[in-house]
Amino acid sequence: MSSKVHAGGGRTLVIGDFHDEFLEVYIPENESVDPGSPVLVREQAEKPDLFEITFLRSDRFRTQSRKTIAYRIRIAGVGEDIILKAAQGDPAANNTLGQFILWHLDDPAAARRYLERAIEGGIADALIDLAVMELFRRGTRSR
DSSP states (O other): EEEEEETTTEEEEEEEETTTTTEEEETTOOOOTTSSSSSSEEEOOOOTEEEEEEEEEOOOOOOEEEEEEEEEEEGGGGHHHHHHHHHHHHHHHHHHHHHHEEETSOOOHHHHHHHHHHHHOOOOOOHHHHHHHHHHHHHHHHH
16 A cells, blocks of 8 residues: 555544555554554455554664554444454444444445344344345345
C-alpha cells in the first residue's frame, strides 16, 4: 500500500492504493503509526472491511514490526469495540456487525459472511437475518 497517515479526532486514518482500489481505513485508537513508515495491508479472510495491517515502529534502540487490525471507514458507526471483537471471531460481535452491514449499509453480500460466522458460534438471531435475505433474493428473482 502506498500510504499516507493522518491523525486527528481520536483516530488514525491510513489512506492509499490497495490492489486496484483506493482504500481508507482506521487504526484502533490505542495504536499509533509512524507517518513515514511503510504500511502493509492484507485483507482478513472471509471478513469484508477488516484488514491486518503491519507497520514499522522505531525507537532509539531498534525498529520492529507491529501488527494490528484496520477497518474501513464505512463500518466505523458500529463501534470500534464491536469491530475488534468481530475481527477476533466473537460470534455476538459478528452478528452485530453483520446486522449493521445488512440494515445500515444495505450490503447483503458482505453481511452474509459475518452472519454465517455468528450462526456457527451459536447466535440464533443471525438465522432470521439470513432468512430475510433469502426471501428478498428469491422475491427479486421471480419478478
